[in-house]
Amino acid sequence: MMKxxxxxxxxxxxxxxxxxxxxxxxxxxTQDRGQRHGMVATAVTSVxxxxxxxxxxxxxxxxxxxxxxxxxxxxxxxxxxEHSALPPIFGxxxxxxxxxDHGDWYDLLGIPVLRGAEVTFICEAEEHSSVGSHAVILGRxxxxxxxxxxxxxxxxxxxxxxxLAKEAGLWIK
Numbered sequence: 001m002m003k004x005x006x007x008x009x010x011x012x013x014x015x016x017x018x019x020x021x022x023x024x025x026x027x028x029x030t031q032d033r034g035q036r037h038g039m040v041a042t043a044v045t046s047v048x049x050x051x052x053x054x055x056x057x058x059x060x061x062x063x064x065x066x067x068x069x070x071x072x073x074x075x076x077x078x079x080x081x082e083h084s085a086l087p088p089i090f091g092x093x094x095x096x097x098x099x100x101d102h103g104d105w106y107d108l109l110g111i112p113v114l115r116g117a118e119v120t121f122i123c124e125a126e127e128h129s130s131v132g133s134h135a136v137i138l139g140r141x142x143x144x145x146x147x148x149x150x151x152x153x154x155x156x157x158x159x160x161x162x163x164l165a166k167e168a169g170l171w172i173k
Contacts, residue, residue, distance in 0.1 A: 020158070023043075025153075027076075027079065029075040030068045031112060032067035037064040038090050039090060039091075051140055051141075053141065054123065057131075057134045060135050068125065069128065071125075073122070073124045076120065077146075078120070078153070080117070080151035081154055081164075082151065084161055109142075118146070118148055120145040123140060126139065152164050
């Protein structure tokens with residue numbers, strides 16, 4: 001039975017509820033006018049395999065927003081537990097100038113690629129639209145790199161970076 005009025009602040013309840021949704025952790029990267037840009041993202045999802053397309057959500061106030069749209073291409077570097085030190089660096093605006101000093105990076109098609117990522121998707125931005133505070137960007141996947149199946153993913157849950165524990169039976173092949 002639906003209530004006529006919510007009993008809690010829906011915005012706060014939404015944010016608290018979304019903390020419960022475990023998600024993989026990626027670094028979205030691009031390069032514009034010779035300058036690298038990157039951000040931590042959990043809002044990445046597959047849209048379709050034909051043609052291969054994924055979706056990323058980027059806050060329109062984020063430093064990567066305008067350069068990503070200007071460049072028209074980006075990378076989605078899916079992180080493994082080996083990269084647990086990178087999200088705090090890429091999530092800290094005070095570290096912006098030094099983000100790419102951490103990790104082993106190379107450029108492909110003008111996009112920073114993290115060597116040793118679980119997988120990196122190279123995308124061309126096809127469409128974008130604004131929803132609230134964010135841009136929803138569809139990226140057509142033009143290359144798939146660094147595909148490493150032996151790694152364990154980093155997970156974002158309850159506002160923290162977490163690792164899956166194979167020993168606890170949480171790692172199932």
